[in-house]
Amino acid sequence: MGTTLHVTALAADRGAGVAAIEAAFAAVARLDSLLSTWRDDSEIARLNAAPAGAPVPLSAELFTLLAEALRWCRATGGAFDPAVGPLVDAWDLRGRGRMPSAAELARARAAAGCDAVTLDAATRTGRRRSRLSWLDTGGFGKGAALRSALAALVGRGAEAGLLDFGGQVLVFGHPPAGDGWRIPVAHPAHRTAAALKLRLPGGLSAATSAQSERFVTLADTTLGHILDPRSGRPVAPWGSVTVVAADPAEADALSTALFVLGPEAGPRWAEHHAVAALFLVDRDGRLEVRSAGGADRFVVQDVKDTITIGG
Numbered sequence: 001m002g003t004t005l006h007v008t009a010l011a012a013d014r015g016a017g018v019a020a021i022e023a024a025f026a027a028v029a030r031l032d033s034l035l036s037t038w039r040d041d042s043e044i045a046r047l048n049a050a051p052a053g054a055p056v057p058l059s060a061e062l063f064t065l066l067a068e069a070l071r072w073c074r075a076t077g078g079a080f081d082p083a084v085g086p087l088v089d090a091w092d093l094r095g096r097g098r099m100p101s102a103a104e105l106a107r108a109r110a111a112a113g114c115d116a117v118t119l120d121a122a123t124r125t126g127r128r129r130s131r132l133s134w135l136d137t138g139g140f141g142k143g144a145a146l147r148s149a150l151a152a153l154v155g156r157g158a159e160a161g162l163l164d165f166g167g168q169v170l171v172f173g174h175p176p177a178g179d180g181w182r183i184p185v186a187h188p189a190h191r192t193a194a195a196l197k198l199r200l201p202g203g204l205s206a207a208t209s210a211q212s213e214r215f216v217t218l219a220d221t222t223l224g225h226i227l228d229p230r231s232g233r234p235v236a237p238w239g240s241v242t243v244v245a246a247d248p249a250e251a252d253a254l255s256t257a258l259f260v261l262g263p264e265a266g267p268r269w270a271e272h273h274a275v276a277a278l279f280l281v282d283r284d285g286r287l288e289v290r291s292a293g294g295a296d297r298f299v300v301q302d303v304k305d306t307i308t309i310g311g
């Protein structure tokens with residue numbers, strides 16, 4: 001999936017811990033073989049390359065994951081759109097970046113959206129609506145992989161641990177010391193610096209979405225990797241969203257969705273749906289923190305004393 005996984009596990013002894021960690025990596029490798037759009041031989045890559053309109057048989061596991069992603073698409077009014085692929089192409093976000101013409105943008109928007117790839121449960125198939133349509137699993141694949149990795153670790157007897165998958169963290173069990181797992185949240189503009197620290201009890205995952213994670217530079221503008229499916233354009237870099245949830249796939253999908261919804265509508269959506277989310281809003285270099293769904297209960301340390309909790 002184009003990123004790095006770090007696993008720390010506590011188990012009865014070293015052998016059990018190593019076996020559990022190996023099982024976790026095997027689980028992630030399996031999810032990668034289903035969901036990665038960075039290789040041609042994954043199951044999703046075959047669906048994405050199939051002729052438009054042709055039903056493609058899917059494994060039960062991939063079918064379930066895609067159905068889940070499409071549910072998040074509808075639940076967020078299309079802000080989370082796993083079929084954002086044509087827009088990624090229009091802006092060449094996996095290449096050097098380019099400015100699409102109005103006509104290209106319109107074509108790409110027509111090929112994206114919650115109905116761009118349809119699933120049929122009776123035949124367990126998926127089909128692309130147009131030859132431009134494809135599913136980009138970048139917004140939820142890491143969370144889905146973390147869910148499988150956790151099941152593998154616990155299944156092999158790991159008692160506690162921390163998984164860090166390209167910035168999305170999952171913790172389970174009791175930490176070796178202290179009363180919770182300490183998790184830094186990156187500064188939205190300087191991703192190697194921590195803006196805040198969270199204290200999470202075991203059994204939770206924290207996913208962060210921001211434009212500083214990945215972007216391409218075009219002339220004098222920067223195109224972030226998160227697109228607003230409503231306009232078809234990259235979301236302007238306003239800050240970051242961290243979602244804390246028991247289900248890592250949900251945290252992943254919703255952090256992307258709430259980043260698209262932005263610092264005003266995002267907190268309202270999160271509050272209304274009881275989703276714990278922290279919005280770090282960049283106000284001319286000063287960070288303002290907005291908490292929704294009670295997420296401020298996880299914040300233990302403000303690195304910058306200018307940060308205020310509100311919202």
Ligand code: AMP
Nearest residue numbers: 079080081082138139209225226227256
């Ligand atoms: P994340 O870092 O989890 O927020 O996911 C961002 C990635 O998801 C991007 O790199 C794209 O691969 C994909 N993506 C971009 N925009 C969207 C969107 N509106 N909905 C779902 N996935 C998206």
Ligand code: MG
Nearest residue numbers: 139252253256
């Ligand atoms: Mg995400």
